[in-house]
Amino acid sequence: MSDTSGTGKVVVNRAMSLDGFIAGPGHAMGWIPEHLTAADVPEVMAATGAMLVGRGTYEVARGMGQKDYDGGPQFILTHRPPDEPDPSVTFLTCGLEEAVATARRAAGGANLEVLGADVAAQCLKAGLVDEILVYVLPVILGDGVRFAPPGLGRIDLEPYSSTSSGNVTTLRFRVPKPAQRSS
Numbered sequence: 001m002s003d004t005s006g007t008g009k010v011v012v013n014r015a016m017s018l019d020g021f022i023a024g025p026g027h028a029m030g031w032i033p034e035h036l037t038a039a040d041v042p043e044v045m046a047a048t049g050a051m052l053v054g055r056g057t058y059e060v061a062r063g064m065g066q067k068d069y070d071g072g073p074q075f076i077l078t079h080r081p082p083d084e085p086d087p088s089v090t091f092l093t094c095g096l097e098e099a100v101a102t103a104r105r106a107a108g109g110a111n112l113e114v115l116g117a118d119v120a121a122q123c124l125k126a127g128l129v130d131e132i133l134v135y136v137l138p139v140i141l142g143d144g145v146r147f148a149p150p151g152l153g154r155i156d157l158e159p160y161s162s163t164s165s166g167n168v169t170t171l172r173f174r175v176p177k178p179a180q181r182s183s
């Protein structure tokens with residue numbers, strides 16, 4: 001049984017092709033809603049109190065007009081906030097740890113979801129992530145944005161849930177803290 005309660009965890013959450021891409025060439029994302037929409041994961045959404053999102057992901061989602069997933073307040077990590085304000089999100093320019101702490105406070109005891117290849121990889125490297133949740137979709141994309149950029153290195157994970165529903169296989173892993181990692 002999946003742990004779907006929002007208990008203040010930091011969760012890297014993404015849909016992924018079978019060959020390990022989270023976006024296709026040119027940041028193509030249309031392959032995801034063909035198999036998975038927010039309506040398929042109400043329990044995950046309900047367990048989520050806030051989202052920490054990389055600027056790259058924010059720009060792609062904005063371009064798509066994506067509004068159906070409500071994971072609470074969104075914090076966008078960037079070195080340079082845009083000139084044009086966006087009242088629907090909060091831009092953060094602080095360090096990574098402070099950004100995670102700020103977004104966690106906003107989550108109010110529910111989970112914090114981390115979105116974006118780059119930002120999620122930095123959080124993983126820094127030991128700030130408790131869990132990875134991956135929706136594996138039945139498609140091979142061949143190219144695009146990988147699960148993580150090069151340089152993340154090896155992290156051994158603890159699998160604790162694997163379920164499938166319709167076309168989607170959902171995998172959950174606990175992420176050991178750096179001091180507990182074997183390499």
Ligand SMILES: NC(=O)c1ccc[n+]([C@@H]2O[C@H](COP(=O)([O-])OP(=O)(O)OC[C@H]3O[C@@H](n4cnc5c(N)ncnc54)[C@H](OP(=O)(O)O)[C@@H]3O)[C@@H](O)[C@H]2O)c1
Nearest residue numbers: 014015022023027054055056057077078079116117118119
């Ligand atoms: N399949 C899925 O479920 C899923 C989920 C999420 C995202 N995606 C896809 O992943 C792609 C985006 O990934 P991405 O690699 O571009 O990464 P990203 O993590 O979304 O964004 C990277 C950007 O975040 C900012 N940033 C990163 N680290 C920072 C730090 N420590 N301090 C301040 N700002 C920081 C920088 O923006 P500035 O240059 O503005 O400073 C950087 O260029 C998109 O195609 C998106 O659609 C897919």
